[in-house]
Amino acid sequence: MCADQATVPDYKDTLNLPRTDFPMRAGLPQREPAWLSRWEELGVYDRLRGKAEGREPFTLHDGPPYANGNLHIGHALNKVLKDMVVRSQQMMGRDARYIPGWDCHGLPIEWKIEQAYREKGLDKDAVDVVEFRRECRDFAAGWIDVQREEFKRLGVTGTWEKPYLTMDYRAERIIAGEFLKFLMAGLVYQGSKPVMWSPVEKTALAEAEVEYHDRKTDAVWVPFPVLSDKTVAGPEADGPTMGRIEPLGDLDGAAVVIWTTTPWTLPQNRAICFGPEIAYGLYGVTGTPDECWAKVGDRYLIADALAEEALSAMRLEAGQWQRLRDVTADELAGLACAHPLRGAEGAGGEWDYDVPLLPGDHVTDDAGTGFVHTAPSHGDDDYAIGRRHDLPMTHNVLDDSSYRADLPFFAGERIIREDGTPGGANKAVIDKLVEVGGLLARRRITISDAHSWRSKAPVIRLNRPQWFAAIDRAVGDGRDTYGTTIRTRALRSIDELVTWTPKTGRNRLHSMIEARPDWVLSRQRAWGVPLTCFVKAGARPEDPDFLLRSEKVNQRILEAFEAEGADAWYRPGAKARFLEGIADPEAYEQVFDILDVWFDSGSTHAFVLADREDGSADGLADLYLEGTDQHRGWFHSSMLQACGTIGRAPYRGVLTHGFTLDEKGNKMSKSLGNTVAPQHVIDQYGADILRLWVAQSDYTADLRIGPEILKGVADSYRRLRNTMRFLLGAVAHFDEAERVAPADMPELERWVLHRLAELDRIVREGYARYDFQEVMREVFNFCTVELSAFYFDIRKDALYCDGDTPRRRAARTVLDLLFHRLTTWLAPVLVFTMEEVWLERFPGAESSVHLQDMPETPEGWRDEALAAKWAAVRRVRRVVTAALEIERTAKVIGASLEAAPVVHVEDREALAALKTVAFEDICITSGIVLTADPSPDEAFRLPEVPGVGVVFEKAEGEKCQRCWKILPDVGQHGHPGVCERCDAALG
Known part of the structure; x- marks a missing residue:
């Protein structure tokens, strides 16, 4: 130290230290509401509409x-x-x-x-x-x-002050009008087919309104005796059981075994389906254990792939049954069976009809018996088969899932009770089958079954008159x-x-x-937009004049809805109001069903x-x-x-x-206590943290969220906030007179501009693809790796210690360009924070980052050759900083400015490049020696950067009391204790 060092003044106040009131602690939960109020007062959304005209x-x-x-x-x-x-x-x-x-x-x-x-x-x-x-x-x-x-x-x-609501009168008018377009185009018809029906809510449900949950039920194996006096002739027959009479041979007295998990549908059975490509066999019972419903001598038709499982369910063991022969599809197509309740005492002939065997492509041998019990009123495949073969539709089950009052044996039994629990229908059917000898096996199993996502109660497939839109009819x-x-x-x-x-x-x-x-x-x-149509009294749905189609009636309805909403349909005298003078009100019935809310x-x-x-x-x-x-x-x-x-x-x-899951990937459930409420996150962290979590996540898959994940997001936010805080401090009072043209900038600044041009394209293309994760990844890495840990770190010295030099002006120009791009790139995600950053620099009653556009970034800033050169510079720098970190950890030095390492670079081209860029500043050392000499054995190396070795040396000279570099010329200038650069800055 110089002899007069003790008298060196404190130069701190002469430094261009960053100036900003922008706090590192965001306080988002407390501060965000004020910005919301400000945007509302400023009318940001409306201002944008005016700005965006054209x-x-x-x-x-x-x-x-x-x-x-x-x-x-x-x-x-x-x-x-x-x-x-x-x-x-x-x-x-x-x-x-x-x-x-x-x-x-x-x-x-x-x-x-x-x-x-x-x-x-x-x-x-x-x-x-x-x-x-x-x-x-x-x-x-x-x-x-x-x-x-x-x-x-x-x-x-x-x-927000003028949202759309499906219950607004205007909306209800247009919804009704859209339905009437379907009506007038001939797309609307009334049909009777199975629909998802909620017995608890007493309404049909769309597929989107159901969810699937496991529930326990009884699976049953039921024999349908083969009728000995009839066969079905096939497609040319006049009906499903009409045809020639032939002897059945060893099939006479056999039974077709079906399997079902919905025993309650068996009273509605009208057919049995088989798979034409499935291998079937005739199986005979040769012995039985105790408590077995099968009897010695019984013969059963079962798919070969399922026979062992079905016979085992009947409690038959190996050696108690044998396969008698193949049964062909042609033989099956020639059979008809008796319903298992046929001839039951007290049935009143309810089930005294023939049950045909019909081919069905939907039949598999994956489970059951290879034969599918078919009830056209209770399943899509069943209904399709019924339509194809003209099977009768049954109406045994009412809206509340109870059997009709006059149905023998089962009258009034419910499938689902009002509270959503199973009713007695399954048990009643099973008990009756046991009584009449119509059950071979039963087993309690778990199935995935449809439930209403609202009431959480099971739903059933039920035939009910409904209104449909035909999607295969020409419009x-x-x-x-x-x-x-x-x-x-x-x-x-x-x-x-x-x-x-x-x-x-x-x-x-x-x-x-x-x-x-x-x-x-x-x-x-009752709560919805009604199907605004009328049907002719006494007419059948298939009659051409069943539905009233009148533009004049439609216009009356729409005018009423415009003024009163859909309530107009339900007011006393509505039918006469809409029909009087156009059609006879007495000749038509008003439909009071409401439209599926998905139509809304x-x-x-x-x-x-x-x-x-x-x-x-x-x-x-x-x-x-x-x-x-x-x-x-x-x-x-x-x-x-x-x-x-x-x-x-x-x-x-x-x-x-995707859907949101907890941190472990589990579905969120209040009962499990793993839900994450948005308000809780906002109260703890602020909405911007929640928004950043969304932006950083891959939304195309299911997203996980929880306390640890949110902590990681908050850490990312702090690092971004730190970047913006540095920018604010470094560009304080930036004046346009300082601005430097890119061509006049040092290479380091031009490299930053190159990266901005690259990023601008990445950000815009990412936003255009809605790839927020890529945008945030690229911008975050740029901020933390290339800016905070590289460019900012290097240029702090020039920003703080230079006087009004071209280098400092160029750096400030680049920082200003960075500010405008980073704030607007990040504003769609961090809406509150970027507003705070913007107002810190540009305060004013009319100011808002959300009134800005992303600035155009000149393509001319791109310089691939410069980028390649600086990629090589940064690779060598990594070796130097890693070597210095070892010395710092060993407490040989306290800061990198105490070092002046020797850097050995084998690549002549890379070495030449390093000598053009003030490499000591890039490495934040007081000095550096670059040499092509081979690296000595003690040199530090990084395996991933071959051909570079670093030998640590301490810097020689005195410590500048203003910039802290250790240089030989310190103390040799007009101002005591400073280097030449700082002396010039002090003037």
Whole structure:
């Protein structure tokens, strides 16, 4: 140290230290609400609409959440994804619109009101339907207000003051109008076929309204005796049991064994199906154990692959049965059987009909017996077989799942009780079969069965008169570009018009629509939009004049709905009001079923995209974005509905995300205590942490969330926040007069510009693909690895210690360019934090980062040769910093500025490059020696960077009391204790 070092002044105040009030502790839970209020006062969304006039529009159509409870983490995931799409599209130069909406009709709300009635001991049916509907409307409105505030708290932007609601009068009018388009196009018909029926809720359900859970049931093996006096001739016969009479040989007296897990359907049996390609055999019983329902001498027809299992279920052991011979498909097709209850005392002839054997492609030998008991009233395959062979449809089961009052033996028995538990129907049928000798085996098994996702009670397949939309009938509306039927239009739309994210979404929806039956439109409830149609009294559904089709009547209905909503349909005198003077009210009956709520939400394109000024110019959406379950829900119903009315899909793109799971990958459940409530995360961390979790996750798969995961997200956030804090401090009071042209910048700054040009393309392409994970990964790595740990670390010295030098001005120019890009790149994700960052630098009543666009980044900034050179520089730097870290850990040095290492570089080209870039500054040392000499044995090396060795040496000279570099010239200038550079800076 120089002799006069003790008298050296404190130079701290002469440094250009960063200046910012931006805190490292974010305090997001407390501060975010203030920004929400500010955006509302500023009218950011409306200002963007004005600013975006003339831009290419981008419309994300909101799939409506259901208005009946607080938000769960899946809602948060969905809405945040939508918000990131809208904000990123807007900031990339589009006119990005977002109209939030709610699904308001349907059973969940009606069920809540009914529960309240039951608790008060009131009878729902005694209440005026319009009053009941008003209570449903009020219930939905209350939850809409709650959910709106919860969504806004997530930082989601949109027309919150004017959302769309399926229960708005205008919406109800348009939904009814969309149904009437189906009606007038000849797509609506009344049919009687099995539907998913909820006995608890007493209504039909769509496939999207059921979920599958395990439940225990009785599987039974039942013999159907072969009739000895008839065979079925086949397709040319006049009926299923009409044909020639022939002797049956050893099949006479045998029995076809069926297996079913729904014994309650056996009273409705009308046929048995077999698989034409399955191998069957005739099996004889030669011995029986105690307590066995089979008898010696019995002969059974069973599929060979299942015979051993079936005979074992009958408690027959090896040696107590034998296979007698093959039975061909032709033989089976010539058989008819007796129902097991045929001739039972007290049956009154109810089951005294022949049961034909019919071929069925749906029959397999995977389980059971290879013979499928067929009840056309209770299954899709059964119904299809019944239609093909003109089997009678039975109506033994009523709406509440009880057998009809005059059904012998089983009258009044219920399949499912009002509380959702099993009724006595299965037991009653099994007991009667035992009594008449019609049971061979029973076994308690667990099956996966359909349940209502609302009541959680089991549902059954039940034949009920319902209203359907025919999806294979020619629409006849002239919109034939993509086909003439709903199905063909939908399938072509999927392949030709829609972009799928991820691409697997295409296959899922395509296969569903390819195989789906006609759309069940009707529900037997009160809260919804009614099927606004009339049927001719006394006419049959197949009669051509069964349905009234009148444009004049339709217009009256729509005008009433516009003024009063769908309640108009239920007011006294409604039928006369709509028909008087056009059709005889006495000649028609009014339909009071309501539309499937999926028709409501499927119609939203008509009253959101096509009907609102802020909708879409062509009535189509650029994107529908929902969970993967909506392939069978909203994506599906919207496709079918639009193909029936506008002839194509209502969307150009579909994005699907996975479900939310806990940290261990388990499904979230309140009973397991592993749920994560959005509000809890917001209260603890802030909404930006929740948004960052969404952006960092792969939403195409199921997403995990929990305390440890959120801690990791919060750590990532802190590192990003630290980057922004450094930027704010370093660009404080940046003046345009300081700006340096890229051509005049040092190589290091031009390398940063190159990286900005690369990243700008990655960010824009990532946002365009909705790949938020890639955007965040690239920007995060850039901020933490290339900026904080490299560029910032190097340039701190110039920023703090240089005077008004070209190098410092260039660095400040680059930092300003970085600021504008990072804030706008990150604003779609970290909406609150980037607003805070922006206002820290640009305060003002009208200021907001969300009113900015991502700045254009010149392609001319790209310099591949420079990038390659600096990649080599950084590789060598890694070896130097690793070598110095060893010395620091050993406490040989306290900071890298105490070092002046010797760096041996074998590659002559790399060595030449290093000598052009002030490599000591790059390595943050006071000095450095670069040499082509071979590395000595003691040199430090990194295996992944061959040809580079570092020998540690301490820097020689004195420590500059201003910049802390150790240099030989310290103390030899006008200002005491400083180096030449600092002396010049002090002036």
